[in-house]
Structures are given as structure tokens and as C-alpha cells.
Amino acid sequence: MRSDRSTSAPLGLKIAAAGGLLFLHLPILLIFLYAFTTEEKSYQFPPPGYTLQWLAVAWNRPDVWAALGLSVRVAAIATAIALVLGTLCAAAVSQTKFFGRETISLLVILPIALPGIITGIALRSAFSFADIPFSFWTIVLGHATFCVVVVYNNAVARFRRVSGSLIEASMDLGADGFQTFRYVVLPNIGTALLAGGMLAFALSFDEVIVTTFTAGQQQTLPIWMLEELVRPRQRPVTNVVAMLVVLVTLLPILLAYYLTRDGDQVAGGGK
């Protein structure tokens, strides 16, 4: 079958593939293009002229900075929580045998399989039921539910490759639990955690659905963009912010991909 790879694909297939890729990516390029248009009332094609002024305008808009700051803080804290909980859970599931292990593994993964709107509604009613006012922390908690999954998936795949006898060997040589974690476990799962953490950060940074249900008056960057689309004011600013969001989410995902490519796949990158 290997020889099939060298034979050239038929022209029709090539065109179809090119068309598919264009359909996926051309709209994103258009977003970038309109960040530089001189005309702000309607998205006229082709743009009558090009300017860099919207970058400056976006820079001077305090509401953009507020939304960006909130998104970064939410993503950072949700990722930190996910790193701790996801690693602990992965260690328990992969290194020990206990009753209900498979069930726990499934329950941890479930939030990412559930539609975000279900997670959102469920969290919202849970918060109301417990009389917890919507705040920065309710957003963080909402995001942590799916961030944990991403970290867990990456860590559990790597934990399975770290043989149990490495941990025993470390203890045997005189290292206590903490030293064993620091000198043996962490170096062996480090890149998986970094990859999982970056994916979690990216997921949190562009999350809309769960956020709409768990946020109070705060606007994360994606929510701010949604508002801007409905009530535009200096329309191309939204496009500038969109470019920023693409960069902030794409770079970590690419990095995560390179960190884990020799080994297990980046699990859960598809949400």
C-alpha cells in the first residue's frame, strides 16, 4: 500500500481539497482584512482603502483592555486549578487500582463531551440554588470544568508511559514522596502538563457559551466581541481584537502540538 502514496491524486480531488481548505480559512482572512479598512459603517468589498488607525483606536479603548484583562485572569486561574486537579486525578487513575476507577475516568471526561449550553445551564441553576452571586469566580469555576478535562487527558496518557517501577526505584534510592514527584514524576510528565495547560488556557480564552451563563456584569473578551457585533461602534476595532484572539489561542495550541508530537497526541484539542 505504501507505493500508493507516491502516485499523484486526480485533479478533481485536488480542486475539492483546495476548495475545502479555502472555505475553512478564507473567512478568517477576511476578518483580518477588514481590520485595516478605511470604511467603518459596512463591510464593503473590496475595502476602499487601507489604514493602521484601528490598531491605535483599539489600543486606546478602555473597554477592550478591561475585557482582555478579565479573560487573561480567568484563563490563567482556571488553568492553574485544572493543572492541580487534572494531574492529581490522572495520577490516581493511572497509578493505582481502585473500585470505580473507570467510572471516575468517564465522569471526569464528561464535561467536555456535554454541550457547553448544558454545562452552562447546569452551573447557572446550581449557583442560583446555592445562592452564590455571579462573579469573577463563577466564571473561573465554569471554565475549570472543561479545563480539567484537557489537562487530565494529556497527563493520563503520559502517566501510563511512566512505569510504576520508576517511582518505586526512586523511593528505593531514598527519595520521599515529594522528592520523587519533583525529580522523577514531574520531569517525565512536564511537557504533557505544559501542553495540557496551554490548551486549557486557549479553550478558556475564547469560551462564550458557558461564560454567558456564569458571568454577572463582567465581559470577557469573546463576550465583548459578541456585544460589539450587535451594537457596533468603530466596527473594525472588533476585527483587530479578533486577530488578537486568534493569535492568543493559536500560538499555545501550536506549541502544545510540538511539545507532544513525539509521543501521545494532544488529547481533547477538538472542543
Add this chain to the structure above:
Amino acid sequence: MTTAVLFDKVSRHFGQVRAVDHVDLAVAEGEFFAMLGPSGSGKTTCLRLMAGFEQPTDGHIEIFGETAEGVPPYRRNVNTVFQDYALFPHLSILENVAYGLMVKGVSREERLKAAESALAMVKLPGYGSRRPGQLSGGQRQRVALARALVNRPRVLLLDEPLGALDLKLREQMQEELKALQKSLGITFVFVTHDQGEALSMADRVAVFNEGRIQQLGTPEEVYKRPQTRFVADFVGSSNVLAPAFVQSLGYPARYASLRPEALSLGDGTGERKRVTGTVVATSFLGAANRVTIETGSATRIAAMVPASELIPEQGSGVTLSFAPEDLHLMDEAA
């Protein structure tokens, strides 16, 4: 003589499974002690009880007079060479060997020097900068040995250390391990399922089956005077004779073992015991041939016949003889 490791009625049960069941043993200081048995016989669990990876369900363990129950592996002056070597893949060979000293807080310069000399001791000088993945199985085995010995343990535990090596290398390592143990004077406790390995290396052997020690003694005792049918069968290829047959030869009605090399072709002279039968199988083993006969009472007996002697044809009737004292009566009556 000091006792290095003491087991007093030690049991380790996993639910219904009695992995180790009422084991008593005492390993003397400086001894090369082998635990021999088939897989699942409890020998590896005993080793893990010594290392501290398992805790006994019942009984008492002492290491150099100190109670070992509840003491974690990292507080025991005992080191292990693991079956899969368990070298740290993210560290260099030198860092692997220096690991035990590193976690104990020995200065960098001092521990690297000690690691270098440990590598020289296992005949791998200058390999320090490589990674475990770049070494062969035999070399990794030596690194695992150096990594354990650099900590100067009072007891070195070895879990099937030669299992993954090919025959030639295994024989070479057997001799080296034995020489190393002699020169260091450290107590070695060695787990193996290979009876040849246990007999050739150990000062004493404990034969395990189903969580219990079947027999504990010098290799010669275990080989020549097995106490149970299991030992006779597992240690070598002894003829195990049923009580009725043994009685017919003029002994008490007990199970007995008879080594194939104790039997010779022909009537022999004077006091020798004789059995007759027809040859059912012959096989060439290099220095000798194994000839298996079946007696009138359907007992099969194998004899080692030196290669210089003529081999009887299959189906022919022959007489085998042996010195009366070579037949060893076992403890079991039935």
C-alpha cells in the same frame, strides 16, 4: 553471625490470594541468598516486603535487628535492582547512579565522583554522559547495579536481574555478581525462577511454592535431598518415585527422588539396586544421553548415560542400577 533479614511467620494476603503465607526465614549477614520458585510462588512478594513496597498482613520482619513494618522504602538501608532495571529515562547514566546520593543531599562534586567509581566497578567507566536508551540490556543491568551499590546498602535485593539477558551474557554476569558480592561483603537476596542460576550462585536457597517455603538449605542439600515432591520436580529433573514402587525396591513406603546421573546402565556390582524396563525415549544432551525406561509397573525412570557409552535402542529391555544411598526418601508419605 548477625542476621541481616528476619521473617517471623510473615504473611501477605491480597484479598483471598495468599501471596506469602507464614514464611519464616533468616538471611545471614554477607550471605548470597536465593529465593527460587515458579511465577506466583511468592518469592517476589517476599523481596518487596524486604524493600518496603509491600507491608505484611501478619507476622514480623526485622532488618539488622530493627523492625521493618511501617518503615517506608526510603528509610531502609536496602536497595533494589529491578527486573526491568527502572533507570530514569530523563537522566544521564551518571545522574542515574548519583540519584540516591543526590536525594540524600550529598554535594554535587562528591556524588558525581562516587558515581564515576561505581560505574568503574561495574566495568562501565566513561559511560556517564549517555542516556539509558543508548545502552544495551547488559549495560543497563550494570548501571542498575551501580545505582544501587553506590548507596552502600546493607542488603542488596535483586529481582530476576538476569532474566532479560541472553544465555552467554547471563553466565558472565552470574560470575561477576558472585565475585562482586564476595569482594563487597554485602548481603545479596536474589529472586529467580531459574534453578541453575540459584544453585550456582547462592550460598543458600529457599524454594518457594504457593506462598510458602518448601525447603531451605544449601544448593547441594536442595539438589540432592529434596524434602518434597515439588522441590524434587522443580529443582532439576529428578525421578520422583511413588511409595509403592519405592517399597518394591526394599525401602519404606514413601515418596523418593532419584537423580538421573545416579543411575547407570547394566547390573553393576555387589550392593547396587536394580530396575529393569524397556527403553521408551533417548535424547542427546551433548556430554551425555538421557535414556528413559518404563518398568513393568508403568513407572518412568530417566538415566544419564555418558556419551562414551553405547545407547540402547528404543524398545529394547535394559537394566539400570544405582547405589542404595543415592535414593533419597522424602518427608511426604502420600
